[in-house]
Amino acid sequence: MNVLSVYRLLLSSAALAALLSGTPAMAKEWKTITVATEGSYEPWNMTLPGGKLSGFEPELMADLCKRMEVTCKLSVQNWDGMIAGLQAGKSDVIMDSIVITPERKKIIDFTVPYAQTPASFITLKGNLLPEATGADALIKLHDNPAEINPAIARLRAALKGKTIGIASGTVYTPFIDKYFKDIATVREYNSSADAILDLQAERIDAVFDDVTFANSIMGKPENKDLTFSGPKLGGPIWGEGEAMGVRKSDTDLKAKLDTAIKAALADGTVKKLSEKWFKTDVTP
Missing domain, CATH: 3.40.190.10 (Periplasmic binding protein-like II)
Structure with a gap:
């Protein structure tokens, strides 16, 4: 057996041992996240003439990503295929005035709510x-x-x-x-x-x-x-209010988002943005 074969065998054995011992996989290091939104649900999110996304949610997401020290890429997607797109890996987060419901919670996970509206x-x-x-x-x-x-x-x-x-x-x-x-x-x-x-x-x-x-x-x-x-x-x-949707497997990303949302609620950022865009306080 040559040196390369021995090396591969050692790697395979180590991987198998980790699997059998129940050692968890290394958490993903989130440096960039793709956020899907509709881009046409004013004032939550909208597409400006030049193509830039604006509104309550894009501005809130920019603040949250700054807190998490990650780069955010906003992606426009039709509402009907948003959850399917998340599951297929087309996005990491969906943010489109999505209300938490028991039915949706069976399919995806949600962050803590950042708004609640009638x-x-x-x-x-x-x-x-x-x-x-x-x-x-x-x-x-x-x-x-x-x-x-x-x-x-x-x-x-x-x-x-x-x-x-x-x-x-x-x-x-x-x-x-x-x-x-x-x-x-x-x-x-x-x-x-x-x-x-x-x-x-x-x-x-x-x-x-x-x-x-x-x-x-x-x-x-x-x-x-x-x-x-x-x-x-x-x-x-x-339901419980509007929140972001994430894949059930991305518990670390959900935790990061939850921490950032709670901080933005605590320091008045969400209230300030909601009064700017909705002319009322929609904080939950």
Whole structure:
């Protein structure tokens, strides 16, 4: 046996011994991470005319990566394939106003949440219900039909026979299917922006989406015909809050992100960015 063969045999034996002894593999040294985002969900994330990504999440991610001393590469990806892309190794992190849910936790891991926001119906002004005010402006719900059904009775009555637009694959989609599909037509879209375009063209009657997204688009002059319809719905019904998704195998990366997020929450960075982009505090 020549020297090279002996060397290979020793390496193989060492690897086998480590495997049998249960010695854990060396943790990955994260110097660069690829972060997938939609790039079209204002004000969470958006693509500027020159192609640069901006918004609450890109700015927060830049701060977190600085804290972790890693280089971040933001990558635009369609919402529908984001989790599959993460699993396939196309990205290391997904960050797109993703709400933590029990179903998603079966597939991927989540960081600690960095935001928690309500949702509402958006309609053309003068249609359906007016925006709720005062104590009725926000209704916090648990995932309990006995609690939800009385709270949305007026919404169901107003939307009977109407067409509701919803971005597919969001945490809001099952809610709309469960509580409105029996009395209204539900139309799914690849993005929230596409649903809004159809609403303005009067091809649908309402869109159900995140309040922060709605506030962002309503602030533009060309969208002055849009308004909230009925109360804003929030609370545990939407899960634990918005967080970043990582592969279950990347526990070390999750730990680094958790530490950075907690620090950004503690020193007021998340609050400052949320007030800049949402005009309100969305910290969980």
